[in-house]
Amino acid sequence: MSSFTVSASEQTLPIPTVVKPLVRPIWWQVLAVAALALAAFNARTAVTAVGAALPEIRTTLGLSTTAVALLTALPCLCIAATTLLVPPLRRRSGTQTSVVVFLGILLAGQAVRITHGQWLLLAGTILACCAIGGLQVLLPAVCRQIGGLHTAALTTLSASMIGAGAATATAITPWLTTIRGWRTGLGIWILPVAAALFLWIPLSLARTTRAASPPRAPRWRRSLLRSARAWYLTLFMGLQSLQALSLLSWQPVLLRATGASAVHAGALSAGSLVVSIVASVVITASCYRSTTRIGMWMVLTTCSGGLGLLGLLIAATAAPFLWAALLGVGMAALAPALAAIPAHATGDDETTRLSAMAQGYGYLLAAVGPALIGTLRDITGTVDWALAALLFFCLLQLVFAALAARRPYSLDATTTV
Structure with missing residues (x-):
């Protein structure tokens, strides 16, 4: 990325105006x-x-x-x-x-x-x-x-x-x-x-x-809780976090249940995370170049994660490295989710509030995932129902990805909840 634009435009991610930093050694x-x-x-x-x-x-x-x-x-x-x-x-x-x-x-x-x-x-x-x-x-x-x-x-x-x-x-x-x-x-x-x-x-x-104290927020602020688009982003953030944190907590255990050794399961899980790192870098650079790509990446990463889960569910030992790679790309959905926040918000204050809403409510939703996966695994004695539950949440994530990807990117209450 050769340069970054400070002002908002149709093609470039709106990055809040940055105060010129002090000269530091x-x-x-x-x-x-x-x-x-x-x-x-x-x-x-x-x-x-x-x-x-x-x-x-x-x-x-x-x-x-x-x-x-x-x-x-x-x-x-x-x-x-x-x-x-x-x-x-x-x-x-x-x-x-x-x-x-x-x-x-x-x-x-x-x-x-x-x-x-x-x-x-x-x-x-x-x-x-x-x-x-x-x-x-x-x-x-x-x-x-x-x-x-x-x-x-x-x-x-x-x-x-x-x-x-x-x-x-x-x-x-x-x-x-x-x-x-x-x-x-x-x-x-x-x-x-x-x-x-x-x-x-x-x-x-x-x-x-x-640093100097942050400027005082204006007295009147529109409530983001009334914005349907803000809720689409929040639910997408929550569902992708549910997927990612469930896999971070349980992927080695789920893989070991399919017959992989502890070391092999750990290596496959680490491989998924390596893929997610590379994918996140590519997606972040792409989103900063053009806001039109944010929605595309939200949908593509969600589909990739769903395919990885489906592969583990129906043929876990057929192509474990492929499923791990697909899950890694799916975990990179956080990158377009974070890029979507400044793309939808106007100004520092609204960006901060939207970020807090997406992370606060989103992670409350995400808390359901790891607990549910563990409970299903213990009750059923198999990992199939746990994988099926993650696949269901992935389908919901795809719905909200499609809703949040629709243009124009605005939090104005053209439709409210």
Whole structure:
């Protein structure tokens, strides 16, 4: 991508006007980009590591079906809840300091959950998932503050590092769990969080990182809850998150149920995430070049995920690498979902509110997925019903993708709910 346009147009994604950043030394710029990459790397590892080691955790601690369902639903619930808390914390403490706070909570949560007993496992997972929710909301703001006119490039970098962290945790955790036990498999991911804190603490204390207070929002604002288009985007975001988080939590388990070994299932799951990283980069670049492609990618990624699920359901062992690749492209649906938010909104305030609505309500919906998959698997004793449920949600996602893709891109209440 050779250049980025600041003003909105019919063909270019409307990127909010960026205030020209202060002149900062090279060391600060290198430190900021490295800190951003590490923070993004840690935005999924705590979730995917649990999914990769879930059978061993359940056997060792004797977790009930309810406890497993709660453990796999926690990421969505915590992300949805934390979305409401991040804006006031950011206004009070600033973006960089808020990142340090959430990284500290993530470090504490990951340490607590490997100590002893299922209750500490649940408590630590709650802390870790709340921290992940906070980081996910803050990362776009971080990209904008340190990126300036290169915000889109840093956004692509952060999305890629999120996928890289998820893929690494999915691939390495089963191997470490087999050798040293599930506590080592989960505990190893404390190290990259500590490394991120090591970079973020001096970054947050540097005088060059302090930003002016955000402008006060206007007194009158139209309610996005009355916009049908806002709800289409929210439901698409929620359903694609349901698919992605269900697979992050359960894909290794589902693959092992089809006869794959623990290491092979982890490798296939990691392969899906690698494909999703590459697809996300390509889709993000395409969407930033033309808003007309956003709807196309929403539909195509949804169809790809559906084909992968269908393949696992009817012929799991026939082409496992193909199904894994298709699921990876399906998980990349987050890229056009995020690109659609600024494409539909007008101004910074509306973009922030639409993002909060899509993530808050969307992740509440997504919480149904991991819990439902675990419950269906335990009740039926097979993975077929779990895959069928995911395929049904994928069809719903396709409906809302088609509705959200219709032009013109506007949140004006031409049709309201």
